[in-house]
Amino acid sequence: MDNKITGAEALIRGLIAEGVDTVFGYPGGAIMPVYDKLYDFSDTLNHILTRHEQGAIHAAEGFARVSKRTGVVIVTSGPAATNVMTGLSDATMDSTPLVVITGQVSASLLGSDAFQETDVVGITQPISKWAYQIRHAKDIAWAVSRAFFIANSGRPGPVVLDFAKNAQEEMIEFEPYHRCKFIRSYIPYPTVYESDLRRVADIINDSSRPMIISGHGVMIAGAEDQLATLAEKADIPVASTMLGLSTMPSDHPLFKGMVGMHGNIGPNYNTNRADLIVAIGMRFDDRVTGNTKLYAPQAKIVHIDIDESEFNKNIRAHATIHGDAREVLTRIIPLVREAKHTKWLKSFELPEAVEREKVTKDAVFRDDPQGLPCMGEVAYKVSMAAGHDSVLVTDVGQNQLLSVKHFKYTSPRSVITSGGLGTMGYGLPAAIGAKMAAPHRQVCFFTGDGGMQMTIQELGTIMQYQTAVKIIILNNNFLGNVRQWQVMFYNNRLSQTPMVNPDYPAIAKAYGIEAETVERREQLDAAIERMLKHNGAYILNVMVDENDMVFPMTPGGQAVDYILLNQNEVFDPSSKK
């Protein structure tokens, strides 16, 4: 009997063998053999047809981030391939595991400027973890198994498989698929040395004002429990980066908030008072450090990361441990002595009180029933109403900064946001992917009126698959974050930030999605309740004040402890609040 299959089938069997059940994509000429074969496997492989390839890749990112599984994208060549570039760059920056399969013209046509040919490997090499062109069907199993291994091991990232059409059509012998466990030139999980652990444990034991900064790496490693155990045993306050939010529950007594440009005052101010910073699975982004020359001047820096190239890249470390956060933390806990840092922990109280009084009160707890709601207030109220275990997805800008800040986290993997690349338009498709990966969790997506329109076509995907995403548009008819910078640093010259918006509920109606607009504070609670009670997707178009700004803020180029409470006032711990 003939035991031969096409290259397209070999790919699909490979995906299934890797445990894939959902793929995001969009068909086209150079990938048609794969789509034809998908038709035969539609019982096993659930294909989500987005409305744009950018939507497909961001949806796969949301899917991957919430589930820890590898997101899979299938698109055609040329323009489809270039449409996924933003997502590739985003996934590289935010360490998101993806396998992106792009169709490619037949190998015989490569380099000839054939119809819909583009140099996918050449373009994607700088913005992917690995890119490989499959020119012959015999390479498929090898390439697919390597792709999945590379994408979701070590520091995860996106992998590109550029799949020439002739390789999709060629017939090859059907052979059992073997998952890749080893690549000679790649060490995903480096050996963690006892000597490094002891050295760092000694530094922790000798410290009197230690602070942990928990990053995305903690979540990727699944080291949330170990993080809490270490912090509790040695009585160390924990702050997180934006992508590290939800590595510790918001209400944990040792959790002190977020660091960075728009982080909380306590951890930012105390970064420059600490005598030890233990950075775990984070990369000292410039949005976290502010002016690096003025960063943590009193502290020893201990950097724990799985990616060696992050050590001393932005901040010089006194000690490093190269390894998986979960392994490192598990093994260092017994070496760390129990301690009490009562006075140091107490030093977070004053900045917290100042933030409550001078920032949060104004951003969240206003009482004028006729007034426009504030952005932070909406995030806080949605979070309170959505309750335990809900997932926050954001777009980029003020909606992001304020919602990540005022949302409350109870379980891990609860923040899906574009941190490194800051991709406007990321949110809506990412929310769709997140909901598909976690159908039993409430997915609340916050966006602005700008970002919403960048990928608004994905409302069609929501319509087609009845994806029950709760969409909250914080609508101020402005590109708010740019507006804020224009007001603060560009003399109030509002260049190209006012935006005329469509009637969002009317658009929602056209897609068969429930929607309503909130214009006054007194309408907000009931509207949130209706949104959350509704079974399907929902758009809550909340009109917010254009003058609403994100604070606290450390302006670029400043030390992290130079913190603006509002446009006119700098945090000063010596002054009475």
Added chain:
Amino acid sequence: MEQPTLFTIAVFTENHIGLLNQLSIILTRRAINIESITASRCLIPEVHKITLTCYSDPVTIEKVVKQIEKKIDVLKAFFYTDDQIVYQEVALYKVPTSRLLDEQNLEEIIRRHSARILEITRDYTVVEKTGHIDETEALFEELKRYDLRQFVRSGRVAITKSPIEYVDRFLAEQEQRRQNLDRQ
């Protein structure tokens, strides 16, 4: 800003298509110019060695090399200053034969520079000189007088002075890892 140093970067890679692009884009991002580059097989079967030189500073070059090593298909990457390696380049010079025949000092120049003549035709002569850049440059300066038609210099090839062969050690460790994984 301190004076830039000439560094030699040695990269040991799998022999895959597009490897050079992966390396050069890392340098491009930081606006580092490649001064010279060579690629060849090395002692280890199926491992390719790319040697390139560039001006930079120790802090930057360390970051760059770590980012190169992070590439999946790269086995190991190193950077050296000139004192850590034995290195060589080769230069070729094309000179009109008639000028050389007229020249009394030709033999003396070739001898003094330990250069070789690779080919002589009625029209042209090709001279070869191996050595460090200052040596090939010195011969260039002398031959310029003779209506030099072409000049070309290769990238640097280099071998480390260190008694430890780090790539061999890396591959041995990786083989151990592979065997441990197989046993699991």
